[in-house]
Amino acid sequence: MAKKVxxxxxxxPMPKHDGQRVGCKVGWCYxxxxxxxxxxxxxxxxxxxxxxxxxxxFGYCSPGSVTKVGPDxxxxxxxxxxxxxxxxx
Numbered sequence: 820m821a822k823k824v825x826x827x828x829x830x831x832p833m834p835k836h837d838g839q840r841v842g843c844k845v846g847w848c849y850x851x852x853x854x855x856x857x858x859x860x861x862x863x864x865x866x867x868x869x870x871x872x873x874x875x876x877f878g879y880c881s882p883g884s885v886t887k888v889g890p891d892x893x894x895x896x897x898x899x900x901x902x903x904x905x906x907x908x
Contacts, residue, residue: 828869828873829869830866830869831862831865831866832862833848833859833862833863833907834850834855834858834859834862836848836849836850836859837849837850837851837902838898838899838902840895840899842880844876844877844878844880845877845878845880845882845906845907845908846906846907846908847904847905847906847907848863848904848905848907849888849899849902849903849904849905850902850903850905851901851902851903852903853887853903855903856885856903856904856905857885859905859907860883860884860885860905861883863882863883863905863906863907863908864882864883866882866907866908867882867883867907867908870882870908875908877908880906881906882906882907882908883905883906884905884906885903885904885905886903886904887901887902887903887904888900888901888902888903888904
């Protein structure tokens with residue numbers, strides 16, 4: 820019997836996030852700490868390269884991008900004001 824491989828493509832786990840939103844093509848993780856968000860962004864870029872090599876289309880989104888949610892945020896972003904948003908695949 821063949822041995823099962825848990826992660827054959829090499830995806831890396833994301834650091835624990837403080838909040839999350841999910842879209843139809845990507846998701847967003849929210850971090851209170853900028854340093855952790857920047858580390859998560861590198862992992863998100865790594866994982867996105869793997870997904871892209873498999874033919875995944877992220878639409879207009881850019882996994883690995885980092886943005887600070889400003890005080891003027893509205894709607895779905897209200898709970899994340901002051902946090903760092905990382906786009907993930």
